[in-house]
Amino acid sequence: MNLVEGSLPTGRGPFGTSPMVNETLIARCLREEPKAQYELYRAMHGQMMSICSRYERNKQDAVARMNQGFLKILTNIDKRRPEVPFELWARRIMINTVIDEYRKDRPRKTQESLDASLDESTLVEVNDYLRHMEADAFAGLLQRVPDMSRKVFNLFAMDGYAHAEIGELLGISEGTSKWHVSHARQVLQQAIAQLAGQHAVKTAIR
Amino acid sequence: MNLNNEFDELARRKLQEQAFPFEEANWSEMQKTLYGGRKRRAGGFWILGSAAVLLVGISSWWLLQDHSSSGPVTEVREERSSNAPEHTASEAPAHTVIARTGSLSSAETSGTTGTTNDATATDQATNATVSSAGNTKSTGSDVRSTSSNTSIEAGTSTAKGGDRPTASIAGAPGGSSIEGPEDRTSMGSTITNTAEVSENGTKQGEARNMDGPKSNAGAVITSGVAVGTLPDEGIAKSGNTAPAMDGQQVSAEESEYSAVGAEEQAAAVNPADSVAAAATMASVTPNTPSDSVATALLPASLPPLIPERAPWEISLLGGIFSSNSTFTGGSSADWSNDVGRMTTGGGAAEVMHMGRHFGLGIGLHYGTYAERITLGELSSTTTTIDNFWFLVPVDTTLLFISDTINAGTDSSYYVGQSVPTTINVLAEGADTTSTTTVTRQARELVNRTSYLEIPLLFDVHLVQGPWSLGLRAGPTVGFLTGRTGALPNAANDGYTDFGDQAFREVMVGYTARAYIRYRWNDAWSIGLEPALRGQLMNSLGEGAIDRRSTAFGGMISLSYRLR
Numbered sequence: 001m002n003l004v005e006g007s008l009p010t011g012r013g014p015f016g017t018s019p020m021v022n023e024t025l026i027a028r029c030l031r032e033e034p035k036a037q038y039e040l041y042r043a044m045h046g047q048m049m050s051i052c053s054r055y056e057r058n059k060q061d062a063v064a065r066m067n068q069g070f071l072k073i074l075t076n077i078d079k080r081r082p083e084v085p086f087e088l089w090a091r092r093i094m095i096n097t098v099i100d101e102y103r104k105d106r107p108r109k110t111q112e113s114l115d116a117s118l119d120e121s122t123l124v125e126v127n128d129y130l131r132h133m134e135a136d137a138f139a140g141l142l143q144r145v146p147d148m149s150r151k152v153f154n155l156f157a158m159d160g161y162a163h164a165e166i167g168e169l170l171g172i173s174e175g176t177s178k179w180h181v182s183h184a185r186q187v188l189q190q191a192i193a194q195l196a197g198q199h200a201v202k203t204a205i206r
Numbered sequence: 207m208n209l210n211n212e213f214d215e216l217a218r219r220k221l222q223e224q225a226f227p228f229e230e231a232n233w234s235e236m237q238k239t240l241y242g243g244r245k246r247r248a249g250g251f252w253i254l255g256s257a258a259v260l261l262v263g264i265s266s267w268w269l270l271q272d273h274s275s276s277g278p279v280t281e282v283r284e285e286r287s288s289n290a291p292e293h294t295a296s297e298a299p300a301h302t303v304i305a306r307t308g309s310l311s312s313a314e315t316s317g318t319t320g321t322t323n324d325a326t327a328t329d330q331a332t333n334a335t336v337s338s339a340g341n342t343k344s345t346g347s348d349v350r351s352t353s354s355n356t357s358i359e360a361g362t363s364t365a366k367g368g369d370r371p372t373a374s375i376a377g378a379p380g381g382s383s384i385e386g387p388e389d390r391t392s393m394g395s396t397i398t399n400t401a402e403v404s405e406n407g408t409k410q411g412e413a414r415n416m417d418g419p420k421s422n423a424g425a426v427i428t429s430g431v432a433v434g435t436l437p438d439e440g441i442a443k444s445g446n447t448a449p450a451m452d453g454q455q456v457s458a459e460e461s462e463y464s465a466v467g468a469e470e471q472a473a474a475v476n477p478a479d480s481v482a483a484a485a486t487m488a489s490v491t492p493n494t495p496s497d498s499v500a501t502a503l504l505p506a507s508l509p510p511l512i513p514e515r516a517p518w519e520i521s522l523l524g525g526i527f528s529s530n531s532t533f534t535g536g537s538s539a540d541w542s543n544d545v546g547r548m549t550t551g552g553g554a555a556e557v558m559h560m561g562r563h564f565g566l567g568i569g570l571h572y573g574t575y576a577e578r579i580t581l582g583e584l585s586s587t588t589t590t591i592d593n594f595w596f597l598v599p600v601d602t603t604l605l606f607i608s609d610t611i612n613a614g615t616d617s618s619y620y621v622g623q624s625v626p627t628t629i630n631v632l633a634e635g636a637d638t639t640s641t642t643t644v645t646r647q648a649r650e651l652v653n654r655t656s657y658l659e660i661p662l663l664f665d666v667h668l669v670q671g672p673w674s675l676g677l678r679a680g681p682t683v684g685f686l687t688g689r690t691g692a693l694p695n696a697a698n699d700g701y702t703d704f705g706d707q708a709f710r711e712v713m714v715g716y717t718a719r720a721y722i723r724y725r726w727n728d729a730w731s732i733g734l735e736p737a738l739r740g741q742l743m744n745s746l747g748e749g750a751i752d753r754r755s756t757a758f759g760g761m762i763s764l765s766y767r768l769r
Contacts, residue, residue, distance in 0.1 A: 034241075034747070041236060042228050049226035067236045074240070123209040130216045135223035142221075157214040158221060185210060188217065 021086055029077055041070060047087070048094055054154045055098040057143060069097035095159060099169050102151060118189055126189050129196040141191045145184045152177050153184030230536055230696025230750045237708045237749065258660075263570075517561065518768040521569075523554040525737065525761030531577040531653070536750030537698040541581055548576035548652065550757065552739075558665055558678075560767075565665030571682065571717065573739060575755035576654040581694060584646035592637040597630035645699040653691025653704065655745060655755070657684035661717050672725045674733070679718035682739070686711045696750060710747040715740055723765065733763040 021043050028036030048069060052062040072093050080089050118126065130138065142150060152170065155161040156177070161169070163177040170177070529550045533542040551574065558567030609621035659682040667676030686709060692701040716739065723733030740756035 037240065038233065038749070041233055045228045045232065046226045049232075050221065050224060053224075053226070054221060063232050063235060067232070067239055070236060071239055120209065123213070127209060127212050127216055130213065130220065133220065135220050135225075138217065138220045139224055142217075158218050185213060189213065 026077065026086060029074060037074060040074075044070070044087075044090060047091070051091065051094050051159075052098060053139065054142065054158060055095075055102070055151055057147075065098055065101060066094070068101070069094040072097055091159070095155070096169075099151070099155075102147075103171070117186065118193060122193055123189065125196050126192045129192055133192070133195075141188055144191055145187045149180040149184040149187070152180035153188075156181045157185075233749070234696055234702060234708075238706060241708050241747070517559050519558045519560050519565070519567075519765055520768070521554075521556045521558065521763050521765040523556070523735065523761045523763045525552055525735070525759055526550070527552055527573065527737070527739075527757035527759030529574070529576045529755060529757035531575060531745075531753050531755040533693075534752045536696055537694055538751050540698055541579060541694055544580045544582075546578040546580065548578050548654075550574040550576045550654070552757075552759070552761070554761070556661075556663060558663065560665065560667075563666060563668065565663075565667065565678075567663045567665070569661050569663055571659040571661055571739075572656070572687075573659065573757065574654050574656045575741070575745075575757055576652065577755070579651040579653065579693075581646070581649050581651065583644060583648040584698065585642050585644045587640055587642045590639040590641070592639070594635050594637065596633055596635060598633045599628050600631050601626070601628050603627070646694065646701075649692075649701065651692050651701070653693070654689065655686065655691075655704075655709070656688040657713060657715075658687050659684040659715065659717070659739075663717075667721075672731075674721070674723040674725065674731065676721050676723075677719070678721065678735075679716070682715045682717050684713040684715055684741070686713070686745075693751065693753075708747045708749060710743060710745055713745060714742050716742060719761065721763065723763065725767075729767050731765045731767070733765065735761045735763050737761050 021040060025036055025040055025043070029040055045066075048066045049062060052066040052069070053059065056062040056065055073090050076093070080086065145153065148170075152166055152172075155166045155169065156163065163174040163181075166172070166177040167174045172180075527550050528547050530547045531545060533545060552572060554569050554571040556567055556569035558565045560567075604625045604627050606623045606625055607620050608623055611619040611621065613619055661680045661682040663678050663680040665676055665678040667674050689704040689707075689709060691704045693704070693707060694700070695702045717737065718739070719735045719737040721733045721735035723731045725731035736758070737760065738756070738758045741754050744752040744754060746753045
């Protein structure tokens with residue numbers, strides 16, 4: 001996969017602009033200064049881990065994937081077009097790294113079926129609950145989602161990829177991509193609804 | 207559908223809120239990948255460094271060799287006298303031939319040979335009278351051969367370098383002869399000198415153009431002449447004719463003798479009853495007036511074979527050091543106070559160009575930095591409090607009002623009944639659970655890193671008799687040769703082995719020593735040298751933890767001053 005070419009998702013990703021990553025630091029990384037590489041790694045650590053932990057099952061895998069992606073960033077930093085914001089470019093590389101790795105050992109197709117959708121009132125409750133939910137708790141719920149669905153959901157909902165792009169990345173059809181998004185969303189919503197229900201029961205007891 | 211979109215947006219925001227604090231451990235993992243290739247490049251640098259050391263060593267050796275092999279040097283000093291007296295044993299003046307040659311090995315060989323010659327002359331020249339028109343003296347070995355009653359009548363014996371063939375003196379008349387082995391060949395710098403003086407014989411050898419050395423007796427002195435083959439001529443020639451005896455004229459057909467390759471002193475001392483029979487390294491210049499002693503100076507461009515004292519000094523050192531390292535940054539604040547000293551060894555070889563008070567040189571040092579880190583166990587305790595509710599039965603009595611009786615307008619009575627019962631009261635309890643997790647095992651780490659260092663050394667010293675006091679110091683460039691040990695990792699919840707730890711392969715450091723040395727002869731000295739060395743860079747390379755090592759100790763030195 002070309003690390004440089006390709007459209008960059010615009011907008012909604014978790015990558016903000018890090019004030020610590022400036023052109024001077026990038027230029028020093030181009031000169032392969034170890035200290036600059038360390039500073040860049042430190043500056044982007046949170047953002048890179050945010051991506052990788054969403055796609056990987058556990059922290060260990062997330063760190064390994066993050067380092068793998070960062071190595072690609074460093075080795076291809078000279079190929080970045082100057083008009084492309086560094087953070088967006090780096091995010092693209094990181095996501096591609098995760099997806100590439102996933103495609104290497106893609107699991108066999110699994111038969112999964114969609115559960116029944118929740119009714120509207122329950123969805124309102126779910127959203128309310130999610131609004132006040134701890135971030136780590138939600139991240140934990142995300143891990144319950146099956147691998148493929150989680151990746152598609154991440155690409156679509158978190159990183160702003162279109163279904164066509166996702167289909168191209170993962171070698172699936174747009175329809176399959178949409179199915180995975182729905183499936184992931186349902187799993188999450190049902191899990192949240194369960195939590196919300198328990199919360200309501202506890203509140204009632206009190 | 208809107209609810210789903212809202213859900214997606216909420217999920218995205220929620221995940222954005224997730225914090226991932228930077229962990230040094232992750233960077234350590236990254237470094238393994240990132241700098242793996244750099245280690246290979248450092249390996250190449252190591253090869254280059256070794257090649258540089260080798261080159262410097264060979265250059266130094268070559269310079270030294272060149273210094274001592276600056277070509278054969280023969281310096282011939284001959285004294286001329288217009289009318290050489292007829293020397294008798296009693297009046298023969300001291301004759302001097304100074305012959306020098308240029309190679310160190312020649313000097314040593316010739317010195318030895320000179321001694322042999324002298325001994326031979328002493329043994330065999332007894333009662334021989336040799337009158338000599340020229341003094342024969344070969345300087346350099348301080349060996350003089352004296353044979354009583356022997357005088358050598360020889361023309362000026364000239365040891366001459368250059369391309370002249372080596373000559374021998376043959377004295378034939380009356381059985382007395384000075385013979386040089388005509389075909390004796392001395393290869394390279396080997397010089398073979400023989401001096402034979404027959405007992406009761408008088409050396410009759412006389413240079414053809416010299417007057418009068420006449421033998422008093424018919425003794426035969428055979429003086430083997432030092433034969434040194436010049437580099438460009440491998441075979442010594444001897445063109446001597448027999449010297450005259452009792453009036454016979456001794457002619458030296460080929461009167462130029464060269465004795466090459468020796469700094470040798472063979473003195474012909476001519477006491478009344480003794481004549482030195484050292485004819486070594488003598489050459490007789492043809493056409494030299496018989497009553498004169500030729501003085502021929504060889505080209506001045508040829509420096510002395512070996513200077514009295516060369517400025518070069520070679521030292522070997524070995525000793526023990528007390529080493530320690532300081533750690534800063536990263537998680538080291540938790541354990542840097544637990545670092546202790548270790549004893550290590552070290553050795554060195556140095557080549558110094560020494561002046562009167564100052565010197566400059568390089569060396570090759572091998573040393574190890576080590577430290578001991580005693581680490582206690584680290585654990586974390588998590589206490590979880592779980593609240594729960596339960597019912598507590600409480601026995602009580604309830605009063606039931608079953609009726610009301612009006613007893614007038616302003617009073618009434620209530621009819622009640624007490625009923626004993628038990629009620630359950632809801633109570634709250636808490637379960638406290640403490641979990642202790644050992645995050646880091648207790649360990650005692652012994653860490654060692656070895657370096658091959660090349661120092662640039664500056665020396666200042668003071669010499670008092672055989673004693674030398676000095677200071678020697680300079681910067682060093684060290685190449686990492688080995689490492690063992692481990693360090694607590696960045697998260698301080700385990701250990702990172704030195705094998706997995708990024709290390710700087712090339713280090714800049716310093717070394718400094720004070721020394722006191724005792725020189726027991728011109729060349730050798732032994733010394734005691736307190737020393738200090740250290741590193742000016744972080745040996746762990748880039749990373750949060752900074753490790754800098756120092757060591758102090760003492761060394762014993764053995765130095766050889768080239769002469």
